[in-house]
Amino acid sequence: AQSVAQPEDQVNVAEGNPLTVKCTYSVSGNPYLFWYVQYPNRGLQFLLKYITGDNLVKGSYGFEAEFNKSQTSFHLKKPSALVSDSALYFCAVDRGALTFGSGTRLQVQP
Amino acid sequence: EADIYQTPRYLVIGTGKKITLECSQTMGHDKMYWYQQDPGMELHLIHYSYGVNSTEKGDLSSESTVSRIRTEHFPLTLESARPSHTSQYLCASSESGTYTGELFFGEGSRLTVL
Numbered sequence: 410a411q412s413v414a415q416p417e418d419q420v421n422v423a424e425g426n427p428l429t430v431k432c433t434y435s436v437s438g439n440p441y442l443f444w445y446v447q448y449p450n451r452g453l454q455f456l457l458k459y460i461t462g463d464n465l466v467k468g469s470y471g472f473e474a475e476f477n478k479s480q481t482s483f484h485l486k487k488p489s490a491l492v493s494d495s496a497l498y499f500c501a502v503d504r505g506a507l508t509f510g511s512g513t514r515l516q517v518q519p
Numbered sequence: 520e521a522d523i524y525q526t527p528r529y530l531v532i533g534t535g536k537k538i539t540l541e542c543s544q545t546m547g548h549d550k551m552y553w554y555q556q557d558p559g560m561e562l563h564l565i566h567y568s569y570g571v572n573s574t575e576k577g578d579l580s581s582e583s584t585v586s587r588i589r590t591e592h593f594p595l596t597l598e599s600a601r602p603s604h605t606s607q608y609l610c611a612s613s614e615s616g617t618y619t620g621e622l623f624f625g626e627g628s629r630l631t632v633l
Contacts, residue, residue, distance in 0.1 A: 450627070453562075453609070
């Protein structure tokens with residue numbers, strides 16, 4: 410059974426607009442959740458994590474994510490998108506090792 | 520900047536060849552991982568290690584094998600490559616702790632088997 414789900418294969422947004430990349434999880438207990446970004450022909454880079462505490466987590470490059478236990482979600486957000494944010498984004502959950510979602514391609518149009 | 524290195528970055532080989540993908544990290548991390556990334560971009564954990572002489576299979580069944588003789592080194596071997604092994608292979612490491620924590624990834628090894 411999939412532990413994290415990313416329902417959108419691709420998200421398109423205009424530069425300067427807010428962006429949201431969705432992630433839901435299906436693990437029991439208190440999940441440890443992560444977001445990673447992958448640029449073309451590169452490995453993944455860590456963006457942010459939720460372990461405990463404040464439900465709003467701030468990360469690299471102006472990204473943030475909100476942990477919502479009632480909706481079992483951990484959506485990635487940014488108030489104002491940049492063209493350089495165009496990349497693949499992966500949500501992940503810690504199950505002893507990280508299990509990744511299927512990925513969402515973010516395309517920011519100038 | 521992460522200090523984890525993978526070689527080769529790109530490899531094209533014929534069916535039946537034996538190949539080893541190298542992964543080394545200089546951060547002293549105990550935990551290391553191999554992920555396979557298919558063209559549809561989904562990532563699958565194929566092997567992981569929590570330390571020297573410790574190796575485990577991941578979620579995705581793989582015909583590859585791994586070894587962990589030194590902390591810094593986690594090579595992946597395919598004894599007889601097949602076209603179905605064509606994929607990108609990503610190595611990662613993380614510190615020890617109660618949870619996996621932040622993974623540091625190498626830049627990947629893209630394997631094509633003809």
